[in-house]
Amino acid sequence: xxxxxxxxxxxxxxxxxxELIGGAEDARVLAGGQSLIATLNMRLSRPQLIxxxxxxxxxxxxxxRDGYLEIGALVRYAQAERSAEIAAHAPLFAKALPFIGHxxxxxxxxxxxxxxxxxxxxxxxxxxxxxxxxxxxxxxxxTRVVKADAFYKGLFETALTPRDVLTAIRLPAATGETRTGxxxxxxRHGDYAMAGLAATARTSGKTPSDxxxxxxxxxxxxxxxxxxxxxxxxxxIEASVAALAKDLDPPDDVQATGAVKRRxxxxxxKRVAAGLMGNAS
Amino acid sequence: MSERFHxxxxxxxxxxxxxxxxxxxxxxxxxxxxxxLTGSHVGCEHGVCGACTVRVDGIIVRGCxxxxxxxxxxxxxxxxxxxxxxxIADLQSAFETRNALQCGYCTPGMLLTAQExxxxxxxxxxxxxxxxxxxxxxxxxxxxxxxxxxxxVAQARSGGRR
Numbered sequence: 001x002x003x004x005x006x007x008x009x010x011x012x013x014x015x016x017x018x019e020l021i022g023g024a025e026d027a028r029v030l031a032g033g034q035s036l037i038a039t040l041n042m043r044l045s046r047p048q049l050i051x052x053x054x055x056x057x058x059x060x061x062x063x064x065r066d067g068y069l070e071i072g073a074l075v076r077y078a079q080a081e082r083s084a085e086i087a088a089h090a091p092l093f094a095k096a097l098p099f100i101g102h103x104x105x106x107x108x109x110x111x112x113x114x115x116x117x118x119x120x121x122x123x124x125x126x127x128x129x130x131x132x133x134x135x136x137x138x139x140x141x142x143t144r145v146v147k148a149d150a151f152y153k154g155l156f157e158t159a160l161t162p163r164d165v166l167t168a169i170r171l172p173a174a175t176g177e178t179r180t181g182x183x184x185x186x187x188r189h190g191d192y193a194m195a196g197l198a199a200t201a202r203t204s205g206k207t208p209s210d211x212x213x214x215x216x217x218x219x220x221x222x223x224x225x226x227x228x229x230x231x232x233x234x235x236x237i238e239a240s241v242a243a244l245a246k247d248l249d250p251p252d253d254v255q256a257t258g259a260v261k262r263r264x265x266x267x268x269x270k271r272v273a274a275g276l277m278g279n280a281s
Numbered sequence: 282m283s284e285r286f287h288x289x290x291x292x293x294x295x296x297x298x299x300x301x302x303x304x305x306x307x308x309x310x311x312x313x314x315x316x317x318l319t320g321s322h323v324g325c326e327h328g329v330c331g332a333c334t335v336r337v338d339g340i341i342v343r344g345c346x347x348x349x350x351x352x353x354x355x356x357x358x359x360x361x362x363x364x365x366x367x368x369i370a371d372l373q374s375a376f377e378t379r380n381a382l383q384c385g386y387c388t389p390g391m392l393l394t395a396q397e398x399x400x401x402x403x404x405x406x407x408x409x410x411x412x413x414x415x416x417x418x419x420x421x422x423x424x425x426x427x428x429x430x431x432x433x434v435a436q437a438r439s440g441g442r443r
Contacts, residue, residue: 007283008304102416
């Protein structure tokens with residue numbers, strides 16, 4: 001339970017970080033380290049080089065611009081929890097943050113780390129997809145932007161290549177019509193959920209539009225429940241819950257069987273559905 | 282060339298420390314093995330149990346999920362330093378009075394985690410205390426006595442009575 005040997009470099013800038021990881025055969029980017037160092041300790045990961053980006057300046061800002069809230073990759077959970085900008089403009093993130101890990105983990109863990117690692121049972125990747133966000137990625141040939149729906153490709157597989165660094169995410173700022181919902185089941189507060197749901201919708205009248213229901217802990221990546229979304233947009237909560245049978249096929253894991261997870265998903269949907277459809281947020 | 286071994290300078294419990302460390306060494310192993318500060322315990326080594334909790338630049342972290350080399354220039358406080366300073370004497374006394382420990386393995390982490398909550402001031406509810414301590418496993422006490430102790434100190438520090 002000790003890491004295999006590796007070399008370590010502290011990046012002085014984003015360009016330096018990209019140069020360092022580009023020059024190594026098997027480098028990993030170290031941000032908050034709350035997943036990476038655990039996997040190193042268990043030797044699930046044995047990189048040659050760790051590139052520490054914690055002292056790269058400019059990656060820990062939260063900025064509102066052009067209708068988007070941009071959250072730097074090095075913003076830590078604890079910092080995000082205290083952020084008035086996130087509370088006002090990304091209320092779904094604000095709802096999810098208290099469920100992530102425990103205080104000592106929230107002090108170190110970063111938003112960018114969670115998004116880039118893409119644990120299928122983690123809260124923020126699901127919120128990121130539910131909010132239709134964008135990932136800002138720096139690589140050897142410059143910066144590019146990838147939509148959240150295209151970011152997660154499979155189990156721990158994302159649009160990031162081994163030469164890239166996620167520098168920020170952008171979330172569309174909430175408006176008066178934005179409705180969000182978040183719920184999860186975990187055995188212990190702060191643990192990874194057996195099943196969870198991050199949901200958004202827009203509502204100005206009786207039925208919601210742009211419904212996005214994104215479940216976590218039920219697949220290899222955040223899972224959009226598109227049939228349930230359509231049923232909820234038609235105003236039918238029961239049909240939406242029933243449609244989850246089509247949308248979700250959760251594998252068994254150490255926490256629960258697939259059947260239990262699917263049942264929990266329905267309960268979670270019922271909990272958030274009214275809030276998505278009504279005029280109260 | 283990228284190096285495996287690095288020279289670091291940091292402050293541990295108020296004293297400057299200069300050491301050469303292997304990059305793969307976690308801060309809790311560094312404190313225990315290189316500095317002999319064995320009050321911080323090693324439990325699960327993957328961030329679940331909280332036994333390794335230490336303070337880095339004033340905030341609690343998992344000692345098993347931070348590398349010693351990352352702490353170059355940092356200010357580290359361990360249970361030894363925080364005890365010697367007298368910062369948590371009342372909390373330690375309450376733990377003893379209320380039997381909030383049996384084997385004591387989790388206690389250093391419990392104390393540092395509880396102190397972070399208490400240092401915010403105010404009177405946290407029992408639910409808030411439980412949520413704040415949720416990342417620290419205790420396999421002896423069933424937690425009730427720990428919550429009692431933290432609650433009693435919160436009340437005492439805020440001038441209230443039980």
